Amino acid sequence: MSEHSPGGAPAAPRDTTALDLRSGATVDAPAPAVHATAAIDPGRVPPPRPAPEPEPVLRSVEAHLDEILAAVPQPEPIELAVLDAQGLLCAEEVVSARALPAFDQAALDGYAVRAEDVVDAAPDAPVELAVVGETVAGAAGLTSLAPGLAQKVAAGAMLPAGADVVVPAVWTDGGVVRVQVHAGPAAGSYVRRAGDDVSPGTAAVHVGMPIGPAQISLLAAVGRDRVLVRPRPRVAVLSAGSELVDITTQPAPGQVVDVNTYALAAAARDAGASAYRWGILPTERRRLTEVLESQLLRSDLVLIAGTHAAEGDLVQEVLAELGPMRFRQVTMHPGAVQGFGRLGRDQVPVICVPGEPVAALVSFEVFVRPAIRSMLGKRQLFRRTVQAISAERLVSPLGYRQYLHGQVMRHPDGGYVVEPLGDGEEALLARMARANCLIVLDEDVTEVAEGGLVTVMPLLLGG
Template sequence: MRSAAEHLAQVLALMPPPDLHVVRLADALGQVVAADVCARVALPPFDNSSMDGYAVRAADVARASASAPVALAVVGESAAGHPWTGEVAAGEAARIMTGAVLPAGADAVIPQEEVAATDGTVLVASPVHAGRFVRRRGEDAGAGDVVVAAGTVLAPRHLAAAASSGVERVMVTRPPRVAYLVTGDELVAPGGVLGPGQIFDSNAAYLAAALRALGAVPVDLGVVRDRPADVLAAVSGADADLVVTTGGASVGAHDPVKAGLAAAGVAFLNVAIQPGKPQGLGCVEGVPVVCLPGNPVAVAVCVEVFVGPAVRAMRGVPEPVWEPRRALEAWRCPPVREQVMPVVISAEGVRPATPGGSGSHLAASLAAADGLARVHAEADTVEVGDIVAVRRFTA
């Protein structure tokens, strides 16, 4: 059997590199920036006031007191977008508004509520230090500084940082198109009526939502019945960067995915992971194809362990880390396979999400989990207090 790490490496080796294009900031929300966004100018681009008040020279009011206030002549006014071009000389002040350019000669701002203003004069009753209420040029970022790093998924705050830096357009990775199909004569769409031996399909709903959550564009290839030719036709005609199939990939007599795709370039094998042992991987007409088991928990686990990293590689997004957590309950592990257990995560540690553990059929119980714990293949059991690798769901 191939280890999960080896299989992931093979999956990633088939993924195309990120497809780059340039978009306006207005269209960039949720996309991944492909190159560092750097400030075009210093931020702020000039010394300015953080208060409404008066721009002064700190030395002029160094000896001001309530009993001996210093009178300064008001010689100009600087407003936001309308800087005063004069210079504050000794014994002078300039009216200034929040965000306005600090006039030449001035090195501090006194809020208007701290002075007594008369016609053409202000009285200052206490000293101020140089730099008081002054926002210095470049204190947020210097020209050329990185304000949004490559690989960042752009949120509103990142767009604001780019805009404040004078950047109108950014280079991003194009969201990959990931097609998916589910197979099985036993599947009925939710809301339908179950016949003998049939079950409701949950994999299509899961994959559509999971792929969207990962930042891909889901492409629904539908439910394909258990006919190998139909599977091959659906996969061959997919307009996608990656195709994900579920079900029909094992060694049974009615495994249409394996029967339909093995001769087209997909290798089917066992991966040392539980759940998710039977899988397929290859290319059909140049498009990578990842074939997953059909049981819902196995699908969710394999999306987190294999498909999620594949999508992130095509988007240029770093892989989230698995963190060490303490087991709060004991549980058994399968022999010679890495176990991926749905768990509930708390500040104290983790415990299995359901009494059924990592059973691949427990679709309804999967909703109780916060994430997954990974247990290495050599372990037969996890005991209370053991450390396991844990990550919250990324999809």
């Protein structure tokens, strides 16, 4: 993905639901032209410098997304206890000082023997060996095994020297003093050799590897109780609007319950962030400034939901006092009005999304979720998409990317079929709660016939 920079070549249109990581390449500015002063004609009036081209009234989804992704930082790695690191990316090469396993051991319950002693064993001609003992996991057992002998072993038990194969118990008669072997596996079968998993001096867990249960198991095995990881970004979630009341308050006529801070905080946590719900922003200027300044100090990203007026909006004015903050019309529906800036002493990214709850969550999926995953160091920033057959005719405004809630399901004949919920004009929370996907109609698409193919973004939790 190329970075969006004013004055640069425009990027080719892309589907943001299938974007990859940006390349990170930078373009050096051309060196200024040097003029010899002796060659300048003092009587010649230099031509006027052309005025910079005004920014387009409408901004593409890609341009707004590029600006956000280019600005969000990746927090410095921190060291956590291995259980607290679950779900994060490893930020170090964890080199093992131990061999895993530390000794040759049996891979299953059976008898440790020499392969040459049982090579001729068969069901109709079993080989009989003397059993010289039994070893369970955690016990040292015999130090060596002589030819013609067998040692009963449990899975994980140390293998005696001289034994090079474990005969599964089901391939024997289970004898205690003497055992009859009905099949002879090849040398090395059902044996875990020392260092088979990890040898000393090699990396057990690599940089960028997601830490899940298997990685935690490996870290514990090599003796690491703490590990360096990419931390969860701290995201503060706030709502703006004089009409808002908290969920514990009975709304009066004209008032609405603040659902955005709850929904967006939950979405941020699902994306992997450590989200903090502050609540409704105050409407008094001094208090509003204090709240915003405090959130900039404690957060890696600030997310504000609200319907902002074009002029005279107090929240916009206070944000502008804290740094360059711009609100733009973006070619998407719902959620055409979007804001972004880097504010405060630490240039903390601030993303403003619409106050209408459906538009707020759609905007989160398009802009905020990829930003959080970028801060986590994830390589896959965007939800995977599928092509599905539309169960109904769909319409979309020309020049706008439309996001419709729908239900996608497997088609009996293979592939997927998707059914839109509502017509895109109604903003119903219940409709959004029933949806399991977003149907994406690009800017140049005005109609999709019933049975036509559409791009679908499944909304999987944690996906």
